[in-house]
Amino acid sequence: MKEKDATYLNCVHCGKCLPVCPSYSIGLNEFFSPRGRVRLVLTDNADKLPLRASKVAESMSACLLCGRCVKICPNDVKIDELVIDEKIKLNELAGRAFSIDKIALKALKNKRKVLLKSALKIANIPFVEKLAGRYAPQPEGKSFIQNKDLIFIADIAGKNAGGKNIFTAGYFGGCVFNNIYPQISSDTVTSLTKNGIEVFVPKMQGCCGLPFISSGDVESFRELALNNARAFKDKNLDYIVTSCASCSYSINKLYPLYFDANDEGYAEVRQFSEKLLNIWSFFKELEKKGVKIKTGKLKKEIEAVFHIPCHLSNTEGFKPSSASENLIGEAGFIADKITGLKLKPLKYNYCCGNGGMFNITHYDLSREITKRKFEEIKEASPQEILTSCSGCIFSLKDQKGILKKNERLAVSHLINVYAESLKESKE
Amino acid sequence: MGALTAVEYLSNYMDKKLINEFEMLLGKDRVLSETEELLCYSYDATSKDFMPDAVVFPLNAEEISKIVKLCLKYNTPVVGRGSGSGFSGGSLPLKGGVVVSFTKMNRILELDEENMFVTVEPGIINGDLKYYLSEKGYFYPPDPASYEFSTIGGNVAECSGGPAAVKYGVTKDYIAALEVITGEGEIIDTGSKTVKNVSGYNLTQLFTGSEGTLGLFSKITLKILSKPEANSLILVSFDDINNGFNAAISLLKLRNRPSMLEFMDKSSIESVKGYFKSDIIKIDGNFLFIVESDGSREEVDKSIGEYEKILKEFSPIFLFVSGKDEDKKVIMDARKAISPSLRKYGDLKINNDIAVPINKIPGMLSFLEETSRKYDIPIINFGHFGDGNIHVNIMLDKNNAEMVRKGETAKYDILKKTVELGGSLSGEHGIGLEKKEFMKLKYGDYYMNVLKNIKKAFDPQNIINPGKIF
Numbered sequence: 082m083k084e085k086d087a088t089y090l091n092c093v094h095c096g097k098c099l100p101v102c103p104s105y106s107i108g109l110n111e112f113f114s115p116r117g118r119v120r121l122v123l124t125d126n127a128d129k130l131p132l133r134a135s136k137v138a139e140s141m142s143a144c145l146l147c148g149r150c151v152k153i154c155p156n157d158v159k160i161d162e163l164v165i166d167e168k169i170k171l172n173e174l175a176g177r178a179f180s181i182d183k184i185a186l187k188a189l190k191n192k193r194k195v196l197l198k199s200a201l202k203i204a205n206i207p208f209v210e211k212l213a214g215r216y217a218p219q220p221e222g223k224s225f226i227q228n229k230d231l232i233f234i235a236d237i238a239g240k241n242a243g244g245k246n247i248f249t250a251g252y253f254g255g256c257v258f259n260n261i262y263p264q265i266s267s268d269t270v271t272s273l274t275k276n277g278i279e280v281f282v283p284k285m286q287g288c289c290g291l292p293f294i295s296s297g298d299v300e301s302f303r304e305l306a307l308n309n310a311r312a313f314k315d316k317n318l319d320y321i322v323t324s325c326a327s328c329s330y331s332i333n334k335l336y337p338l339y340f341d342a343n344d345e346g347y348a349e350v351r352q353f354s355e356k357l358l359n360i361w362s363f364f365k366e367l368e369k370k371g372v373k374i375k376t377g378k379l380k381k382e383i384e385a386v387f388h389i390p391c392h393l394s395n396t397e398g399f400k401p402s403s404a405s406e407n408l409i410g411e412a413g414f415i416a417d418k419i420t421g422l423k424l425k426p427l428k429y430n431y432c433c434g435n436g437g438m439f440n441i442t443h444y445d446l447s448r449e450i451t452k453r454k455f456e457e458i459k460e461a462s463p464q465e466i467l468t469s470c471s472g473c474i475f476s477l478k479d480q481k482g483i484l485k486k487n488e489r490l491a492v493s494h495l496i497n498v499y500a501e502s503l504k505e506s507k508e
Numbered sequence: 509m510g511a512l513t514a515v516e517y518l519s520n521y522m523d524k525k526l527i528n529e530f531e532m533l534l535g536k537d538r539v540l541s542e543t544e545e546l547l548c549y550s551y552d553a554t555s556k557d558f559m560p561d562a563v564v565f566p567l568n569a570e571e572i573s574k575i576v577k578l579c580l581k582y583n584t585p586v587v588g589r590g591s592g593s594g595f596s597g598g599s600l601p602l603k604g605g606v607v608v609s610f611t612k613m614n615r616i617l618e619l620d621e622e623n624m625f626v627t628v629e630p631g632i633i634n635g636d637l638k639y640y641l642s643e644k645g646y647f648y649p650p651d652p653a654s655y656e657f658s659t660i661g662g663n664v665a666e667c668s669g670g671p672a673a674v675k676y677g678v679t680k681d682y683i684a685a686l687e688v689i690t691g692e693g694e695i696i697d698t699g700s701k702t703v704k705n706v707s708g709y710n711l712t713q714l715f716t717g718s719e720g721t722l723g724l725f726s727k728i729t730l731k732i733l734s735k736p737e738a739n740s741l742i743l744v745s746f747d748d749i750n751n752g753f754n755a756a757i758s759l760l761k762l763r764n765r766p767s768m769l770e771f772m773d774k775s776s777i778e779s780v781k782g783y784f785k786s787d788i789i790k791i792d793g794n795f796l797f798i799v800e801s802d803g804s805r806e807e808v809d810k811s812i813g814e815y816e817k818i819l820k821e822f823s824p825i826f827l828f829v830s831g832k833d834e835d836k837k838v839i840m841d842a843r844k845a846i847s848p849s850l851r852k853y854g855d856l857k858i859n860n861d862i863a864v865p866i867n868k869i870p871g872m873l874s875f876l877e878e879t880s881r882k883y884d885i886p887i888i889n890f891g892h893f894g895d896g897n898i899h900v901n902i903m904l905d906k907n908n909a910e911m912v913r914k915g916e917t918a919k920y921d922i923l924k925k926t927v928e929l930g931g932s933l934s935g936e937h938g939i940g941l942e943k944k945e946f947m948k949l950k951y952g953d954y955y956m957n958v959l960k961n962i963k964k965a966f967d968p969q970n971i972i973n974p975g976k977i978f
Contacts, residue, residue, distance in 0.1 A: 091851070095553045096593035096657050100633060109565075109611035109631075111592070112540065117548035124547055136544040155848045 087126075089163055091156040092119045098150035098160070103432040103450045104143045104439075113143050115150035115160045122167050138171050143443055145436025145450075146295050147391035148330070162338060165294055172297030215444060216479035218261050225259045225266035231282035236275045248367070249279045251313045251321040253357060255328040256288045257471030258494075268500035269324045269360060275503050276367065276375055285312035289323075291331040295438050299339060306336050307346040310353035320366070321357040324496050326470035327437060329359040330392035360469065360496060361411035362396045368414075377502025379421030386425050386463040387412060387495060388454070388477060390470030391432055412469060412495055419502045425461045435472035448483075451476050455483050458490070467495045523561050526582045530564055530606075533574055538565040538612075549607050552592040552599050553654075554942060555856070560587070560601040565612045569687055569695050569726035572608065576724070577693040579606055579971050587973045588720045590631060590659030595859055596940030598666055598719045602975040608724060610661050616640060617727065624732050625684055625701045630661025630725045647735040649676035652936065661725050666938040667717030671768040671800075674760070674894025676733075678936065680716045687727035688715055691967025701729060714962070719938045720973045722966045736802035739767065740812045740831035743839050744824045745777070745793035752795030753870050755822035756893050759799060760866070764811045768800035769894040773873050775880070776846050776890040783849035784842050788835060790826045791842055797893060798843055846890050853886040853903035856912065858919050860900040860943075861891075862926040863935035869896055875925050876900060883914040897935035924949055939977045947978060 098115035099105055105114040121137050124130050144164045151160050235247055250273060258265040270280050290305040309332070313321055323329050336354040340347045358366060368374055387409040395410045405413030405424055416424055434440070434450025454477075458466060466477050477492045484490065530539045540546060540563040551557040561584070566572045579586040585605030592599050601607055610631035618627040619641075626648070628637060634648075635656040641648055651670035652658060658668070664686070669678030685699030688711075699705060699712040715722055746752035752771075759766055772780070774794045781791045799819075801811040812829060819827060830836060850857060864872050873889060876898075880887040891898040900922055904915045923933055923946045933943050933950060947956065956978055966972070 090855075093553060093555075093857075094551045094592070096591045096654070099591055100635075100657050109609075109614075110540070110545075111548040111609075112545040114548065120547055120551065121544060130543060130547065132544055132547075136542060140544070140548075156851065157848075 088156075088158045089119045089123050089126075092116065092123070092154075092158045093156060094120070095155070097153055097155065101149040101153050103145055103147060103149070103434060103436070104446065106453070107446055107449045112140055115144075115154075118144060118164055118167075119158060119160060122163050125167070134171050134174050137167070138175070141167050141171065143439070143446065145391075145432065145434075145439045147432050147436060149391060149432065165297070165335075168295070168297035169299050170297075216475075216481065218257075218475055218478070220261045222263050225254055225263035226282060226284050226286070228284060230284050231280075233270050233274045233280040233282075235277045235279045247277055247279060248319040248370070248372070249281060249317065250363070251316060251318045252280050252282045253286055253289070253309070253313070253321055253323040253328060253332070254282070255323060255325040255471055257474070258325055262471075262474065262494075265324060265494045265496060268494070268497050269322070271500050272496055272503065273322070276364075276372060278367075281316055281318060283312040283316070287312075289325075289328040289331040291327055291335070292438050294331070294335055294339070302335075303339055303344075306332075306340070306350050306353075310336075310346060310349040313353055313356075314349055318356070320363060321353065322360055322363045323357060324360040324469060324494060326359060326390035326393035327472050329357060330394075332357045333359075358396075359393065359411075361393070361415060365396070365399075365411055365414055374415075374418055375503060376418045376420065377499060377504075379419060379498070379502050382421045382423065383464050383498070384423045384425055385465040385467050385498075386427050386458055386461050387416065388427070388433060388458075388466060388468040388473055389430050390468055390473045392470060392472075415495060415499050419499055421502065422498060425463050427461055428457050431457060433468075433473045433476045435476035437472050440472070440476060447476065448479070451479060452483055455480070459484075463490065466490050466492045467498060468492070469495055526578065526584060526606075527562050529578055530562060530575070533578070534564060534566065534571065538567075539563070549589065549592070549609070550600075552594045552597060554595060554597050554600070554940075556597055556600060556941060558600050558602050559604065560607040561604050563607045563609055565609050567612060569689060572689045572724050572726055573693045573695055575606065575608060576689055576691065576971075580691075580693060580969055583969065583971065585971050585974050586724070588630075588661065588665065588724045590662035590665075591633070591654075591657050593654045593658045594662060594666060594940065595861070595937040596666070596719070596934065596942045598938055598940045598973070598976065599662070600941065602941060605971070610659060613726070614659075619644065619646075620701065623701050625729050626732050627727060627729045628660055630659060630664070630728055632660050634658055634660055634663055641732060642735055645735050647733045648682065648730060649733065650679045650682060660728055660730070664716050664725060664728055665718065665720045666936070669892070669895070669897070669936040671770050671892055673892055673897070674769045675765050675767040675802075680713060682731045683712055683716050683728065684731050685727075685729040686712055686715050686725055688723040688725055690723045691969060691972040695726070696723075699729065703731075717938070719940055719976050721963055721976050723972060736767070736804075738805040738808045738831065739800055739802035739836075740808050740829065741768075741836050741839050742799040742812065742815060742819070742827065742829045743789050743796070743842070744799065744819050744827045745790070745796035746822065747793050747825050748823070749773075749795045749870060749873070751822040751824075752793075752797070755819050755824070756797055757866070758818050758822075759815055760894060762811075762814070764801070764803075764807065764814070766799045766811075766815065766894070767802040769797060769892070770843055770890070771795065771797040771893040772843075772846065772890045773876075775877075775886070775888045779849045779853070779888050780842060780845050783852075784845040786838050786842065788838055789828050789842060793825050798839055843890075846888070850888055850901055850903060853888065854905050856904040856906040856915075858902040858904065858915055859937075860902070860919060860922060861897060861935045861937045862900060862922065862931055862933065863895060863897040864926060864929045864931035866893070866896045868929040868931065869893065869898070872898060872925070872929060872931075876922065879918050879921055883918050885911060885914055885918060887918065892935075895935065896931065920946070941976060944977065 094116050102115050111117040125132050141164050146161050148161050254266045273280050286309050290302040294302040340350045401407040405416040431454045433454050434447045440447040480489050527541045549563045550559045585603045587601045588608050589599040613629035614631040615629050649672045651672045652668035663679050667679045687697050801808045886903040888901045902915045904911050927949045
């Protein structure tokens, strides 16, 4: 780590990060708290005490990288980056101590050779015993991207509605929305074309790399980042869009951190990172550019809650301008366009407990956090749960043992509902 | 490392035995004893740290009593800890020993709506309690800046206060009864759910603000109020310090006192000015304050009108009034921006929370300005006008030994002046480790002995948070 990045030196251990940390909330033990992790990193780096790598790793691996502590820290300590750096360091020391799910990761990386479907199966083999009774996401239909680039022409009605400009956007699907829930990808694309956007989906794209970097495997992360950047390069795209909050966290926030100015592909990765927007920011941006975003209507009214993914951040300077935006941030802009969607408030906006690899390595803890999430969901008593992140969808669908069979709730991406509403509207 | 001495060997052996006994009592998952874990319990919000020998998580009074009795047997210090967010070292295990973490004792035991009391376990977070009560139409006023993460137990131990003190008082004004485990492991109950209570010495008040040195709390009964329906804020600034001061004094004389009266002096205005940008408010002048009125909508509007009229008589350079939530947030954000904006002045902060009689505030502020000039170090001040509580932040460069030395001298001068002006060494953070050596500025040997004897009465073996206050 570069000395200038040593933000842990700014930590005054005030304790403000404790109540917002999902991993602390479970055991209320500071060994699993942001402040505790900062102290472990600080002590380890200063060689003050002989710390055991395996024990330090225990604390780091229970971090969900949700970033809630970073948001609340008055002294700008980048705790998520510290944890990642510490994991990389421990990984190098211990020889991949974190990559317990190596096979799954490998399958993700080489997705062109192995379908994720079988990858999930393979990945589960070493854990058959541990996995008994666990929730495993079932792929719903064929992968969105098969073996060629996809181009979707802008809808004519949309063009007219949008005025003179037709924008082109690249779509970054991410593993889950491409392979497991392909409907989310096709609904995203439909929502874009209906608003007069031409969409390009390069087949070369792969995993965003988050599962790798959160396991301390910086090498694979960089490889994937560069691959993705190159997949979208030279296509003359105005924008690149993703509908997965965790992919945008990885690409917008983490990509630039692991490419130095003199690294191969620095410029390409940076450009890709800067160009990518999460779907909600993109719609806001379009409106700013004079595109009138279409409104839709649902055949049947629904009362839903929107779970705000930890990794969904609003663009800088975002100020809510409607009740829905007040409730759920930028996603509220699209919720406003859907007649028949009634959003109900969630009291605390707790984390869903997924945390990507955290859900795999610490399934029991993850479930405890999910349980807490469902307490506030139950209190709101919605008909459906909406969100916009692949990880959140996994954990929110994992309702066995939390909700009774007849109480189970459907979980969708808000873009599914928007696409549905556009179907119903005649214009 | 060389071989262990006999004493070290014996002490290691004793530690292991003690930890074994804790594990038998509480189960392995409620005892921490590995270095990496203990490290995460070695600090609070001060810059000091001390390693504990073990951390335990009790769930009730009986367990705490057994923990204390075990510590007596092994003659090991026992230190209570909530969120470890204190500014005086109250939860630090100065002499090692056992840290008792109250985080798992965080339940609300009873909401007595008829008598208007709430009984809680000490580990509940102040903000969580406030939220719970607010949903039911009630209000627990004490609001230390850390209320979103500090625990009620810690608040009681340090007698925390905050902006609401000007109208509503501080923690001690809301404590009706405490269940306490003394240094002998005995469980005592100190109060009752009555406003009037004269039966023996008032131990409830003695424990409140005792900085965890007399016993460990297991149950806390608090007085609650009805929630005010509305509030509005005014941000006002003055070029002339005396005008600003007199304006603030005039507001305090009103029967409908403000529910908040926070001030920033020239130093903090300068600090925030460059850091915090807003379209609606202007941070400027030499004396600025934020006034709040709460009550029914009608009362608030009437009071705010009255405050505005009075303030305008003192020629403010800027005055902004709002009852809208988004504006109020901007105003409070300006106040909250002070702390992070300080970092540009130095990486070491000596934070003092002195309190002086209100009419001594201008005198204290000009003394602080002089001191800053005399030692050539930034001293940034802000605070709660209504109770004369000034947060004095001496900003230093950690690596500049000469500067740190000057800072320590400045701290001494400031505390000495505080006592001369008839003030208190600590308004709300406590003495703990941070101000121990300054107690003699205010108290003589006889007084200090009385304090020590009081401690002895509850803790004859001196195992409860030893080394604090004196």
